[in-house]
Amino acid sequence: MSYYYKLFWILTTITTFLRLSVIGKLGLTVDEAHYWVYSKFLDLSYYDHPPMIGYIIKLFTDIFGINEFAVRLPSVIIFVITSWLFFLCIKKLFNERVAFIGIVLINILPVFSFLGAVVTIPDSPLSLFWILSFYLFINIIETKEKKYWYILGLVVGLAFLAKYTAVMIYPSIILFLICSKENRFWFLKKEPYLAMIISFIIFLPVVVWNIQNNWASFGFQLQHGFGKSLPSFSFTLFGRSIGAQAGYVSPFLFIFFCYVAYVLIKDAFFKKQKDALFVASFSLPVLFFFNAIATFNEILPHWPAMGYLILTIYAAYIINKFWDNSKFRKIIYFSCGFALFLDLIVPVHCIYKFIPIEPFLPKKETQKVEYGIPKAEIVDVSNDLYGWKELSSEINKVYDSYPEDKKPFLFTHKSYLASQIYFYTPDIRVYCLSGKIDAYDLWQRDISALKNKDGLFITSNMFDFKNPEKIYPFAEFEQPIEVPVYRNNKLVKKFWITKCKNFNPDLLPEKYTANIIGQKKSLMQGLIDTDHRLFKFINIDVKNKFFDFIISNVSFYDDKGVNPSVIVIVLVTLIILRKEEKNKFWILLAFIICTVIVASTLNTFIKGFLDRPRPLAVFGEGNINIFYEVLHARSFPSGHTQFAFTVMTTMLLLIPKYWYIYLTLAFATGFERIYAGCHFPIDVCCGALEGIIISYIMVKLFKKIYKL
Structure with a gap:
């Protein structure tokens, strides 16, 4: 085993151990809880995303139980495999030294080291299949072996089942073939087209689900990605998107990555360097596509993550190329050090809550108090990871107080809140009766069985609504039960549980039902x-x-x-x-x-x-x-x-x-x-x-x- 290969496994072992020691100590994020609910309603696809993440979580929670560790373990394992493939890709394009630098970078960049390697989201399996597609495509070009196209088609199909962003893989392949004169002959071969057909066949369950559900998921994602109205350029939206991406990549490394992208464009498209063209084809289309959307519609900062993943390869190459320059080396040390600081400070604060929020707020904001909670605690997003077990305990206490034949149903008005409640009370069905179309509308199309039943309405100060009497048609509402949440002996959050008696779904406003989605069709x-x-x-x-x-x-x-x-x-x-x-x-x-x-x-x-x-x-x-x-x-x-x-x-x-x-x-x-x-x-x-x-x-x- 070579020197840098040994270093790779040493670094991977250490970082994996650190992640395993953390993943069970933090409450689930709203996204993770939501994807866990997928595992309760296994289907061909879902309103928000394709089905893979739900099945992965189902597998691990069936083995290890319903807990935070089991939900997050697959991301840790997937990141190890992704890192290994990432190392092999860079080694093929450059050498093992550059490959090790690339591994160091993805373990430093917050968007990969934490979001992709600790938090379980669809981007975790997507990153695996994206880098595997990249690896297979390199092999196709280098060996001219036709059989690799069929494997590539299979892998891209699996990427489609992970997240819709995978649709950018084939444009990346097409861009490379167009720009590489000696490889354009593949356009006249049947294998690339058969690979696309294989990908589509694997993706077919998602298409079938959409056909049966009025194209709900495709429609939602198109609207979510491109907006509801005609595009209108906005510097504000674009600037906000760039700022958010800089935060996910880390500010100083983001500036460096912008420089890397500039060099990559020159090397790939003007100097015609083959290795640079590989990286450019699989990174720049994604980055340009999502940042183009960001000029007229708000995007989430992790949407272009696959572009940054592949761009990291060229960042590692540039670092290796100019490493002997002492000034450049100091800049890289500082940039990576700051990124590492962000990597550590976020999970440590989430566990121990040691960063004071007040200095980062306007003076007037620090004096605000809502429901007895200081504004600083409301804006501290780490507080959202806490209080769920206290809430679960109180819910079970209230629920158990009802006779066996008159057990209430749990419900709330926000889908993500419903998912977190459901995860921490997994034996009790939770409903989301909201005025917004979401995944729950597809899981609860028929709520007639809830007629004349009692309900427990749950909300928190994190949302703008806690009074169910104005919306939900119950015969009677009791005074809400308050559930305070403390961290470091300080009140940081409140939940409310309201007992609601005798539900009449026939009187529920239509926008709070699943009628707008329509019935599932053959x-x-x-x-x-x-x-x-x-x-x-x-x-x-x-x-x-x-x-x-x-x-x-x-x-x-x-x-x-x-x-x-x-x-x-x-x-x-x-x-x-x-x-x-x-x-x-x-x-x-x-x-x-x-x-x-x-x-x-x-x-x-x-x-x-x-x-x-x-x-x-x-x-x-x-x-x-x-x-x-x-x-x-x-x-x-x-x-x-x-x-x-x-x-x-x-x-x-x-x-x-x-x-x-x-x-x-x-x-x-x-x-x-x-x-x-x-x-x-x-x-x-x-x-x-x-x-x-x-x-x-x-x-x-x-x-x-x-x-x-």
Whole structure:
């Protein structure tokens, strides 16, 4: 074992021991408690995130029990594996000395050393699969081994199951291939596309869940990420985001990382350095994407974390490169020392509460007292980790005072508060009846069983609402029971438990119910509803004069039996065949005609067998936009789209040089069929899929027979 490899394991062992000694001493954060609740309602996916984190927590709490140590243990273990892969990646790109510097950095940066290695959040498994994807991609480029693409597809699929941010992995791969001239040939190979298909298949449970639940998760994340209104540039939002990221990375190292990004851009895209291009492709797109969003919508500082993770590799390279410069070395020592100070002071304060908050507040704020609690204690976020066991004890005491046949249900008005209560009273179901859509709406769609039951309403001074009488339809409310929380003999927090008698869910305001989410649908019904909604979006919402002019003319001639799309595709194909394959013109033309006949015959058979109604028959005349084609039956699959994609795929496999022409024509054909009101989107997608599969099989047979 080499010198730096030994140092890696020594450092990893020490830091792992330190993390294991801390993880059981702190109460769960609101996020961790929320992800623990996932494990109580195992499903294909969840409102906030994909399902992986819930299953991981379920596994560890089943083994080690429901406690803080069990919830956080997977993050510690995952970080060890991630660190090892991180070391191997840097070693491949540079050397073991640089790799060890990189390991030191990720153990110093707060965003990784604490948030990713102690606190259990979806970013923990995401970081593992992100760095594993990076490692596999390096191997693909270095070895040219096709088999690695399939493993990469599997790993990226698992990353998708961890967090939606994983969607940035494939743009990173595409960026590298575009910028690396000698590796662009992969765009013409089937393996990258099969890898993407494998990833999608693994991600399919999340898609199925969204189809069944009205696309609740995708809709929430898109709105959460991009905002509810049209983008409007804001220096304030951008500055706040940069400041928060600087805090997560640590201020002085953040400045250094900005310099590293600048050097990386020069080395990767101007000097064409291959190693730099690897790092740039997997870090800069993530950083630029989320910081671009930060100019018009507030982002959380850990969203671009994967970009910083890979950028750390080049930071380690720069440190090693300029280490002999004494001035530079002092700057790095100071920056890392300050980051390490932040790493230590946060958990130590969380455990021992030794930092006075008053000096950091305006003088007027220090004098404020709310519910008998000084303002300094309210703003000290570490207090949120405490008091849960005291609350749990009081809840159990009140709960046990009820007869067995009249036990109350627990409820509150904030989802994260509900999750923390649930974790510390795991044997009692907790409900969240809030005016905001959240994960609990999907877990408690039907609350009719709570009718005429008593409830215990729980809140704390950390939230802006503690009076349930104004919202919840109970017959009677008792005086709240106050639960004070003390740290270092000082009052820092209060909970209130209110006994509520005889609940009537029928009178609950609709926004406090799950009605806005809707009932869970069967997969088939969910697909049909999605198909209809997407059709209306393209056919009605996208409607404009430009498209009307073009597509009305196409529809006019199509109704007369002369399809412009088919004619254009045929003419383009004849011209290209004549230009590129003069000697094989007639053979290739005959083969393409044969392929089209096979695909069209199958298409005709499926159309007749299924006989799906057209949009006009489903929605009725006057409810959708149509032009000259008045069609009612045999909608599935789209014959026009099948033809376009059959010719496109055949030509791409035979003469890939003109891929962009065929891609444009094929997608334009599919769009036209929906816009003209002739087909549903699923008709078009399946027509395209049929054309691709048939033509791929036919070309493979053709090449085998003619030994091309």
